[in-house]
Amino acid sequence: MKDIYVGRQAIYDRSLEVYAYELLFRQGNQDGSNVNQLTNGDFASSEVLLNCFVEIGLERIVGPHRAFINLTRNLLLDHPQLAFDKERVVMEILEDIPVDEPLVTRVRELAEQGYTIALDDYAFEEKWDPLLPHAHIIKVEIPALTPEQLQAGLPKLRQHKLLLLAEKIETEEEFQQCLELGFDLFQGYHFSRPKVVEDKRLEENQMVIMQLVSRLNDPQVEIRDLEHLIAQDASLSYKILRFINSAAVGMPRRVESIHQAVVFMGLTRIRAWASLLVLSRVANKPQDYFTTALVRAHMCQRLLSKSGSNCSAEMGFSVGLLSILDLLMERPLAEIIGELGLSDELNTALLDHAGPAGRALVCTLNYESGNIQPDDRFELDLGELTEIFLNASKTAFAEAQALGEA
Incomplete structure (x- = not known):
């Protein structure tokens, strides 16, 4: 096993059943002590991520569920073939990747080949518009948007028949709000931290x-x-x-x-x-x-x-x-x-x-x-x-x- 840390965060559906896990790969330094250092965004680090993913195997990381994997621009554009199970892997396009004609062309090709595409940290910016017809899941960063921005922006996304994922949910109030707004999927620390209330009585x-x-x-x-x-x-x-x-x-x-x-x-x-x-x-x-x-x-x-x-x-x-x-x-x-x-x-x-x-x-x-x-x-x-x-x-x-x- 390479000197690599594998983390994951659950993504839930409206019934709080696990829909998928987002995978988080991090490399340690030479003595293996610094596992919080994110892998670089260049092609070489993408190869490390890909190789470890293939070596490890989906069943050991996510069981029967889907896996969201962050992909760099280099991996999207330059890798000759992606060795991913189309039925189980969601290819997540990060928010800092420039949206230009080569990227749009490649994303369209991958979608036509049957891959599931997700757009990360979506904030209703026009730069994403060329990718919307080819995407399947939109991850909306809830803390970065006001309720008014969400109300105004969601109808446009629904025109494309996309799954809407509310990410970075921190509180029960945010979760309930996103349920009412019609989000399909949910992700955030709200689901993995104790929700302690003083003087809470047991049912x-x-x-x-x-x-x-x-x-x-x-x-x-x-x-x-x-x-x-x-x-x-x-x-x-x-x-x-x-x-x-x-x-x-x-x-x-x-x-x-x-x-x-x-x-x-x-x-x-x-x-x-x-x-x-x-x-x-x-x-x-x-x-x-x-x-x-x-x-x-x-x-x-x-x-x-x-x-x-x-x-x-x-x-x-x-x-x-x-x-x-x-x-x-x-x-x-x-x-x-x-x-x-x-x-x-x-x-x-x-x-x-x-x-x-x-x-x-x-x-x-x-x-x-x-x-x-x-x-x-x-x-x-x-x-x-x-x-x-x-x-x-x-x-x-x-x-x-x-x-x-x-």
Whole structure:
């Protein structure tokens, strides 16, 4: 694996289902420590991006979803053939590329060949007009425009029967406004940051969910009591058995009971899976949250396996999985953890990032945000971390799909 960081940001449809991911490729410097440096806009860097994309494979980065890829002018005009899957890749034309006759001709050719074209950071400027007949998706930068500008400019775009993507959405108010304006797709930090409100009261269904998660993770609970607790919830039992028997898990033989599930998966893992399935009942949350939880779980687990630490890799799995609670419940993580009665090891790993599992979580979160530091890496180089992330991602997409079917 080359010394490269691969990031992604989800793009959602109106139902908050993942439509695609925008891919963010960044190169480190020679010691691999500076992963925030964007690849250069020249042809050579475009080749690096393209080669890494081809080497990595779509299924490990975006699973079954589409991928938005930023293309430089040189790559658009000079590359003899783009090795992209036309059905799954959206070619994104950046706002700083000059729009002239050679570019318009090339974009028209690519559209005629069946490629999906997106225009980035659209701000209703006339320079984009020659590309509108050949584009399929327009990314409108919401913070850069007033509501009046949006109201005045959108009718022109609708004449071209384009998908409208509202990008850089920061708040729930902006999201609701864009829904009312008829946008089709949505992207921004609003969907990936905890939306904490002071004195926010849990809805009734959330209280029931948190009580069940708390009981599942009680460190004093006996295995027999845990089996009984799961078995009492018919829906949870069904989902666990269906999931564990899916191709994503790959069990050697069919599991017929919750007792067998606990034996095969282990107490720590069955608690984590049951908790995730219970939390999936939280309404109006993007499915990508659960994919993110699974990526974190598998990456933490793999990091601990490689580190030779005395800390159980299964502990890493649980820490990664439960780290998504603040996003799901829209409350501070410390407040949620305080109500769950988790083991001291889980508590300190989640809240204080202490111990090997806490270090694994820090490494995972920093890689996820593109801010990985040398001290966070478990003495792994950036290429090894990227490989761990991609393998965790591939597994997570398969499991998320199985969970969705359960």
